[in-house]
Amino acid sequence: MGRQTRSTPAWRLAAGAKQNGVRIFENQEVKDLWRTPEGLYQLQTDHGVIEAETLVLACGLWTRDLAARLGARVPLYAAEHFYVVTEPMDFIRPKLPVLRDTDAHVYLKEDAGKLLIGAFEPWGKPVAMERLPNTAFIELWEDWDHFELPMTKAIEIVPELANAGIAKFFNRPESFTPDLLFMIGEVPGLKNLFVSAGYNSEGIEYGAGAGRALAEWIVAKSPQMDISFVDVARFPPPFRSTSAICTIARRRCPACTIRCIGRVISRTSRGVRKSALHDRWTRLGASFGEGMGWEGPIWFAGEG
Incomplete structure (x- = not known):
């Protein structure tokens, strides 16, 4: 979440808690x-x-x-989470709405006269805990190759970005469920x-x-x-293994399209829970998806 100052929501919540008798021990x-x-x-x-x-x-x-x-x-499981912030741009105004293109896996928002370009890319980058530094505020390495898709789509939406300077490439680990x-x-x-x-x-x-x-x-x-x-x-138990959660972190979806058809858990976590109707659905040509370990038909393919 970045370093806390007196203006951040986290600091204000902590200040309110202290006023109500909560003791906070830092560091x-x-x-x-x-x-x-x-x-x-x-x-x-x-x-x-x-x-x-x-x-x-x-x-x-x-x-x-x-x-x-x-x-x-x-x-x-932790996955790398990216956004970039541009240099100041003349057309940016403080009350610009947040723009989000879920097909392009990108969102854009005003940030102190600059433009912040963030992403919930379709194929995330899991990161093992042992690779993370033992500090409270973690910044990871840049990865422009991984950020190419959302950045390219952002430029299609706002062509001025093609000539904008980049003030900050921010990469931090976030945990996913x-x-x-x-x-x-x-x-x-x-x-x-x-x-x-x-x-x-x-x-x-x-x-x-x-x-x-x-x-x-x-x-x-x-x-x-x-x-x-x-x-x-x-x-259920299949979701609790490290390998399954790592797969989920890699194949995460935009937050507003959580139930997208492409989401899978892992091969080892599929087929664990089947309805009594599963065999009948299979004979009818069902293409299965997964929800909390249960296999269910997403659509039915016709003959041929």
């Missing part, structure tokens, strides 16, 4: 965490041990590995262990509502609204 690396026989959670930091009755893992990319130390399998929806809720089998992660680069957009839903769940001991579609418990 403390979690070295290890475990669950005690009494059901409490303890975190070993470089500043000592913190103990909690309720633990929320809202750690972005690192949520999967931290959860694994407690025996929980949280299906997340099997169905491109975030996950919140209590981890099955681990009482008072909650997760809030997998926002697929849209954390600020969903953060306030997801935070409220999770807080109400923790206080009331059960969900106070129907959040089954983002419940961390919704994923």
Whole structure:
């Protein structure tokens, strides 16, 4: 999300939390965490041990590995996420609307008199956690070859971009989930262990509502609204393997076309759940897609 200043939404949320009695300890690396026989959670930091009755893992990319130390399998995988910012351009105005072309996998928006060109490209670049530096704010290497498709399409939409200078090529890792929806809720089998992660680069957009839903769940001991579609418990076992999630991160789709037909999990994760009608659909020429592990017909091919 970049370095935090007093003007960022994250800083303002933190300031509001402090006004309501929340204590925030910054720059403390979690070295290890475990669950005690009494059901409490303890975190070993470089500043000592913190103990909690309720633990929320809202750690972005690192949520999967931290959860694994407690025996929980949280299906997340990191992928490189790109955007570029141009030099100032004369025609850019502060209230320009965001322009998004889902067929071209590109979006454009005003950014302080400049134009920001971002992408949810059709074939993402997974990045293994061990390749990431152990820092809070990560910037990865440029990859103009990978960004060629969205940039080319952006120039078709705004021809002036062909002659624009590029002030910044930004590449950061983002964590992605099997169905491109975030996950919140209590981890099955681990009482008072909650997760809030997998926002697929849209954390600020969903953060306030997801935070409220999770807080109400923790206080009331059960969900106070129907959040089954983002419940961390919704994923069947095939979606929890690292290889399957890596494939998902590679073949991610634009956020507004989540259910596009081209999305696949992996060969090893297909055919796991079949309806009683599966064989009949097959005989009728069904071309199958997948939803939460279930095979279902997308369309039927006619004879020949």
